[in-house]
Amino acid sequence: MLRLDPDTGKQKWYRSDASKSVLSAIISIIIGMAVGTLIIVIVGLTKDGISLKGMWEGIRLVFLGVFSTGRSEGNLTFGFNPVNMGNMLFRATPLIMTGLSVAVAFKTGLFNIGAAGQYLMGTMGTLTVGHVLGNTDCPIVIAWLAAFLAGVVLGGLWGAIPGIFKAFLNINEVITCIMTNWIAANLVTWWFDAHDIFKNAAEGGKVGYIIPLKNVGVVTPKMGMDVLFPGSQANGGFWIACIIAVVMYIMMTKTTFGYELRACGSNRHAAKYAGINDKRNIILSMVISGSLAAAGASLYYLAGNTEFFWSTYLSLPAEGFNGIPVALLASNNPIAVVFSGVLMSMLNIAGTQLKSLTAYNEYIADIIIAIIVYLSAFSMFIKQFINNREKKKGGNK
Amino acid sequence: MVFLVQQTLLFAVPLMIVALAGVCAERSGVINLALEGIMIFGAFVGVLFIRIMQANNIFGQEQGQILMILAMLVAAVCGAIFSLLLAFSAINLKADQTIGGTALNMLSPAIVLFFINLIAQQNTLGMAKGGAASWFMIRPSTFGLPKDYSWGAIIDILINKVYLSTYICIIVFIGVSIFLYKTRFGLRMRSCGENPHAADSLGINVYKMRYAGVIISGALAGMGGFTYALTTTNCSSTGEVAGYGFLALAVMIFGNWTPLNIAAGGLLFGLFKCIAATYSTLDINGDGVYLLSQIGISPYVYRMLPYLITLIVLAFTSKKSRVPKAEGIPYDKGQR
Numbered sequence: 001m002l003r004l005d006p007d008t009g010k011q012k013w014y015r016s017d018a019s020k021s022v023l024s025a026i027i028s029i030i031i032g033m034a035v036g037t038l039i040i041v042i043v044g045l046t047k048d049g050i051s052l053k054g055m056w057e058g059i060r061l062v063f064l065g066v067f068s069t070g071r072s073e074g075n076l077t078f079g080f081n082p083v084n085m086g087n088m089l090f091r092a093t094p095l096i097m098t099g100l101s102v103a104v105a106f107k108t109g110l111f112n113i114g115a116a117g118q119y120l121m122g123t124m125g126t127l128t129v130g131h132v133l134g135n136t137d138c139p140i141v142i143a144w145l146a147a148f149l150a151g152v153v154l155g156g157l158w159g160a161i162p163g164i165f166k167a168f169l170n171i172n173e174v175i176t177c178i179m180t181n182w183i184a185a186n187l188v189t190w191w192f193d194a195h196d197i198f199k200n201a202a203e204g205g206k207v208g209y210i211i212p213l214k215n216v217g218v219v220t221p222k223m224g225m226d227v228l229f230p231g232s233q234a235n236g237g238f239w240i241a242c243i244i245a246v247v248m249y250i251m252m253t254k255t256t257f258g259y260e261l262r263a264c265g266s267n268r269h270a271a272k273y274a275g276i277n278d279k280r281n282i283i284l285s286m287v288i289s290g291s292l293a294a295a296g297a298s299l300y301y302l303a304g305n306t307e308f309f310w311s312t313y314l315s316l317p318a319e320g321f322n323g324i325p326v327a328l329l330a331s332n333n334p335i336a337v338v339f340s341g342v343l344m345s346m347l348n349i350a351g352t353q354l355k356s357l358t359a360y361n362e363y364i365a366d367i368i369i370a371i372i373v374y375l376s377a378f379s380m381f382i383k384q385f386i387n388n389r390e391k392k393k394g395g396n397k
Numbered sequence: 398m399v400f401l402v403q404q405t406l407l408f409a410v411p412l413m414i415v416a417l418a419g420v421c422a423e424r425s426g427v428i429n430l431a432l433e434g435i436m437i438f439g440a441f442v443g444v445l446f447i448r449i450m451q452a453n454n455i456f457g458q459e460q461g462q463i464l465m466i467l468a469m470l471v472a473a474v475c476g477a478i479f480s481l482l483l484a485f486s487a488i489n490l491k492a493d494q495t496i497g498g499t500a501l502n503m504l505s506p507a508i509v510l511f512f513i514n515l516i517a518q519q520n521t522l523g524m525a526k527g528g529a530a531s532w533f534m535i536r537p538s539t540f541g542l543p544k545d546y547s548w549g550a551i552i553d554i555l556i557n558k559v560y561l562s563t564y565i566c567i568i569v570f571i572g573v574s575i576f577l578y579k580t581r582f583g584l585r586m587r588s589c590g591e592n593p594h595a596a597d598s599l600g601i602n603v604y605k606m607r608y609a610g611v612i613i614s615g616a617l618a619g620m621g622g623f624t625y626a627l628t629t630t631n632c633s634s635t636g637e638v639a640g641y642g643f644l645a646l647a648v649m650i651f652g653n654w655t656p657l658n659i660a661a662g663g664l665l666f667g668l669f670k671c672i673a674a675t676y677s678t679l680d681i682n683g684d685g686v687y688l689l690s691q692i693g694i695s696p697y698v699y700r701m702l703p704y705l706i707t708l709i710v711l712a713f714t715s716k717k718s719r720v721p722k723a724e725g726i727p728y729d730k731g732q733r
Contacts, residue, residue: 190697
């Protein structure tokens, strides 16, 4: 039931559906953290070698991992840690992009489980063009743009394959996405295996890696990140991801095209009878989705000091699959994707801090993320619970 | 030839059994995206069970087959218990099944790696002693015969240097297929995936049927996960199953949600996967010529083949696709 404010005639902001979604997400996060704490306590009690103090340290790190500044005189210290904060934003960048990719596809009623493959194609395009142009006297700005676009276009084309199969042959996009994932993994390995110029042969111990892009100077500008977070890997890629998220939000909610996409997502057949070209929209949605995932890879590798392990035909990049929980936690809202992406990478940083500073390992952070995602599935249930409470309150008056 | 058939079966059997697990859940109306997670969990529990039993000297190498069967059972039971998480969110709380499945896919490797690190201080949990081949593989010495004993070509394919788990899985596959299609319970379960309201009006408890579907699915996927770990990764658990759960999902869609097609799809996929893994030493007709490696095609082409062929076959057979109608839709008694 819609409750309107008697003074303004509008719905109060805290009663709106959006704020209830946010509230239910926050409840999921709190419960997830609580379960993580519980695991720390249980493991601490059952395993020898972890003292009460170690347990307390573990709990504090789970909540305040990004603020950890290491250890002095045996005690954990907390404060503003620019390296951790910057790395958090840096690692959030690909997560935000793959999250956006999955979210846009979801809005069109497609489950893009192929972000991993699109991410790999983006990696291939960006690294190849970046190296080729970086070795010529091409201006850095143009080389950067070309490398970025090469990744995005390749990813978009790769995303088009499941879209075409879905639109024209009505083949479930899940199966085509899984197949294209592995084809991409082999294709990328094949490409880099065949071209020795990209391989990092100069540095010992770097067997199987591609030369980082900083060696040829094609690097994303810092855009103020080096001032805010000195010493960290953060760069302008994060701002670019934020801008893309806003663009996606405007596209999905404020334009005719976005409306058509969402109409196809709600009911493909109804959209068709309303005169919307459903086939075109499904393909375009997958193309956008693919380019977003690939843009995540481009931004990640254009950071310069990131290294790509090219012999990847047996495994797919985790970023591709982690986009799914990021999108789900944000209930497919592009703006919320930014926050859920940052939250995920914050928990990851907390995990690495746990590993380096205590006897626990980093997988506890993954457990917490998984529980948060699991609980976010109950958001309907939590919202209903909030609504019921409101009704009861209203009845008492 | 012997080698090719046996290897194909090794690749195909886990895929088939896990794809059938997907069928059980989806035919009852619940999308089980968590197959990958359940496989990882089953593999971990099975390996852990074997490790504990070995460490405490409860089973010796002579009772390897019994130990393996027990481990399969334990993996199946734990897979079923783990899948209850999905059933609870999908059936009781009417939550989005994609989210529930994704959450389990994340939770399972996290929990598994967390405990593997606590137990073994590394990212791999192996057997306490020996290897999968020496403990669990069937060979002439298992029957007390000399090492190079041969039963003749055909029987050799079937019982020399194979794992018993392969055959158990095939028997279970046939059993579950019969259960789904020839028993009253199976018919009722499938009706819940097509039209739950009609099923309910005839006195079938849709919630119970969907729980049954997911639990059977979890048991099969757990068992498949352990079988994969046993035959492919030398009975060790590393918190991943190389995407087999998702591949099984693909085989399920490929096989149109029917057991016979899934078996065919799994075998086709397994054959090409096997060619990709062994093409360089593959001697097809036994004349000492390694044809596939001499053509000079890049190995990556062979590795891509299973996926490419699946795509091509799909493109030609897509018109016949039939999804269980009510899959993915939470059952609400109040509707209609």
